[in-house]
Amino acid sequence: MSAHTLMEITPTTFAPPIADKPAQADSEVHQTLIDIANLDFFYGETKALHDISLKIPEKEVTAFIGPSGCGKSTLLRCLNRMNDLIDIARVDRGTIRIRDIDIYQPDVDVIELRKRVGMVFQKSNPFPKSIYENITYGLRLQGVSAKSRLDEVVERSLRGAALWDEVKDRLHESGLSLSGGQQQRLCIARAIAVEPEIILMDEPCSALDPIATARVEELIHELKSKYTIVIVTHNMQQAARCSDRTAFFYLGRLVEYADTQTIFMKPSDAQTEAYVSGRFG
């Protein structure tokens, strides 16, 4: 992976301190942060998303579920314009607004967007650098060099990712020396180091063992007090455990979107029911 690509996909600088708002109680109705309206998306001639409309509330965990090829990862990648990196990919119709800003307008700075909308991938991808440098990479690119400031961000981010106690004595060892689960949490720490507003997670636990998975799920639950999280998962029980709202996609269409309890207890669509019960997919 080239350095250029790494910069493209990793939030690298400081976003407005929106994430510092106090946590809201569960009972409060959270405002819409991401508003997707009538979105059509193509890979070349193939329509991958059909007329998707979906409002994602802030400081909640929203899960995208559906069988392979249903468009859930494509939609996730639309949220920080990751699909721009694919030549033949295009949004054909519709809008995605984040805090009322249409992110597909030509004047939107994509690098700024990706600072606000961080991403964690299926396979943990720490840079081949020390744990410390992994976390400070984005800030250094921004020109932050004061050691006290960097130290503070490293500790805050690693604590935020529930990794501090495990690595505080080995911050200068390679990020690649960590276990798979620790590497994934390091990537989460790296994502939150630049204070994004939204964290997108694409199958963040699929390569992890059950204990590491439980840690990351615990972390997701803690992170939602500060961040809005959108997670793509194939693990139904993970969606049930971690998310507040669940969207079920099938063949590029949004079939059903509701609070997670409704999706798993009494979905209104027969396809949703069949999928969450493991009867198709």
Added chain:
Amino acid sequence: MKRFFDTELETFRSNLVMMGEIAVRQVRDAMKALIESDLSLADQVAAADDELDQLEIKIDEEAIRYMSLRSPVATELRLVVVGMKASHDLERVGDEATNIVRRVARLSAEPPIKPYVDLPRMATIAIQMLRDAMDCFLQIDAEKALLICQRDKEVDDLNRQLYRELSSYMIERPETTSRALELMFISKSIERIADHATNIAEEMIYLAKGEDVRHTEQTRNPDAG
């Protein structure tokens, strides 16, 4: 798509259906034993109660196993939970049938204080409610189930009416007291059977629609004052 463990749910379902059939048979036989003073049938009813007890345990075991190993959601989860609750209700129906036959020997030793009219009438309604509730399970029919809940008041009213009537017997003819009390207990048992049928019907509404209608206006008889 079929799953390799779908047969487990089929077994679970058929065990519950079997419990329903046994419970209906127990109530019907208990009433027959009472009306015909048939002591040997009364003994058979008491002895058969164990079948229901064992099926209830089996259903609980299967439900817990299924929830642990198969992680059911949506309709399937509701089926498993409702199955456990309904089997408990059916087991209690069996207990009430046993309560009825326990009184047959004492009652048949003396002539009846009045002809059996109201008790068979109550029992006919209660048995029909039970049957219908089990049909709703097979057909996943929430609308029919709601009608069952609304019929419960008929049985409640008959029970109250019989209670008043038997109270006046006891006052007018104190020598009938012990027999009148036995009949009151039987009436109460039938009323409880109708309550269990109502519970099952409410559970079937939950199974069909995921809506909990217990203690709501919906389940009340629209003609009730």
